[in-house]
Amino acid sequence: PAIAIEQKVNVKNPRSTVATTTEIYDYLRIIFARIGRTYSPVSGREVKCHSINDVMASILSGDSKTAYILADLNWAGREDKVELMLRLKEEGYSRFFGDEGIIRIEDIMKMADKGEYPNHLDLLIDRLKLPEFKDCLPYSETGEPWSQNEWEDLQTRLRSSIDTAFRVGEGKLILRKDNSVEEYSNRFELDGITFRQPDEYLFSFNSPLGACPVCGGLGKIIGVSEDLVIPDKTKSIYDGAIACWKGESMGWFRDHLIKVASRYGIPVFEPYCNLSQKVKDIIWDGHSVEGDDNSIVGINEFFKWVEANRYKIQYKYMLSRFSGRTTCHACHGTRLRPEALYVKVGGRTIAELLDMNVDALLDFFSSLKLTEYENSIVRKAVEEIVSRLKYIKDVGLSYLTLSRACNTLSGGESQRIN
Numbered sequence: 001p002a003i004a005i006e007q008k009v010n011v012k013n014p015r016s017t018v019a020t021t022t023e024i025y026d027y028l029r030i031i032f033a034r035i036g037r038t039y040s041p042v043s044g045r046e047v048k049c050h051s052i053n054d055v056m057a058s059i060l061s062g063d064s065k066t067a068y069i070l071a072d073l074n075w076a077g078r079e080d081k082v083e084l085m086l087r088l089k090e091e092g093y094s095r096f097f098g099d100e101g102i103i104r105i106e107d108i109m110k111m112a113d114k115g116e117y118p119n120h121l122d123l124l125i126d127r128l129k130l131p132e133f134k135d136c137l138p139y140s141e142t143g144e145p146w147s148q149n150e151w152e153d154l155q156t157r158l159r160s161s162i163d164t165a166f167r168v169g170e171g172k173l174i175l176r177k178d179n180s181v182e183e184y185s186n187r188f189e190l191d192g193i194t195f196r197q198p199d200e201y202l203f204s205f206n207s208p209l210g211a212c213p214v215c216g217g218l219g220k221i222i223g224v225s226e227d228l229v230i231p232d233k234t235k236s237i238y239d240g241a242i243a244c245w246k247g248e249s250m251g252w253f254r255d256h257l258i259k260v261a262s263r264y265g266i267p268v269f270e271p272y273c274n275l276s277q278k279v280k281d282i283i284w285d286g287h288s289v290e291g292d293d294n295s296i297v298g299i300n301e302f303f304k305w306v307e308a309n310r311y312k313i314q315y316k317y318m319l320s321r322f323s324g325r326t327t328c329h330a331c332h333g334t335r336l337r338p339e340a341l342y343v344k345v346g347g348r349t350i351a352e353l354l355d356m357n358v359d360a361l362l363d364f365f366s367s368l369k370l371t372e373y374e375n376s377i378v379r380k381a382v383e384e385i386v387s388r389l390k391y392i393k394d395v396g397l398s399y400l401t402l403s404r405a406c407n408t409l410s411g412g413e414s415q416r417i418n
């Protein structure tokens, strides 16, 4: 007699992936929230947010005998210079630091009466004489070792002054030492953008705080589908890879693209699958410029035009023929907000890690270099991930990528990872 064995594939939730069912995703979120570094999409530079400790460390590094802790008043850009002076005077501040050193508030007010202002001005919060250091221990100028109390008092005073400078300077502090001027900011800003401090929600596509706003965290939308528009990716543009640009009327768009291709660096004889992502982005998202007949018409722009004409039957037909479930164009299927992908660990975004298979991710973690501090706050999470990855490898599924949707797994695969 035949024996029927039932295999259960019981995944209805489209949000479920290999990473989420194995909880690897939860641990990745913890790691990215705690030690992720944010990089500006404009300049690619790391966005840094200074703490009181960063300023303390510089002041006590032993390379200066005096330190001026100043609050950045954004003086040059202010319209309300007189009001600001009056307010600061009321709050008890009396000294500033200008181009020629310390300047008193009375002198600035006298200048202001004549309609003149210093070019540059920071508010002096504190001026300190610093100890000399021998073997990391503080000594006075005369060579006397500092008492424990003196040393603790200095640190308390520094903390309080730095805190005040950040507050009055709305996050911007200037530190003047004997031979250097350093700027600090505790705002999370760069290139004119204020960034979000990473937290666990930022990396969750099941949370509105982390999910891509276009696809709602599904990674797929109903729209113009790349697979339908370019059904045969081994074809070149010249050979008609773009299926919607065929025939008597629509062929014009193919011919136009070929005509303007060299201007945009598009190799028209190259199979579509060999084109770089940058070139594909131009073909899809390129936009015509009014009055410039030799500007590109991108595929998405073309379909916007089709959409606008959908009351005509042939355009309506065209839209439905090339529309389907397709990768979200905003998050490229990563399901996450763009901000989440500004954050990297070991030079990789969370989406890049999730696109790796189990073997590659194990390699990533075994070669990940962390500072002692970073290690102390994420060690447990890393261990949890590695032990789960090893388990998946042991049951023979090391080829799976972590972002693989569970509803696309075979019954056997599904049972083994659960």
Ligand SMILES: [Zn+2]
Binding pocket: 212, 213, 214, 215, 216, 217, 218, 219, 220, 328, 329, 330, 331, 332, 333, 334, 335, 336
């Ligand atoms: Zn999306």
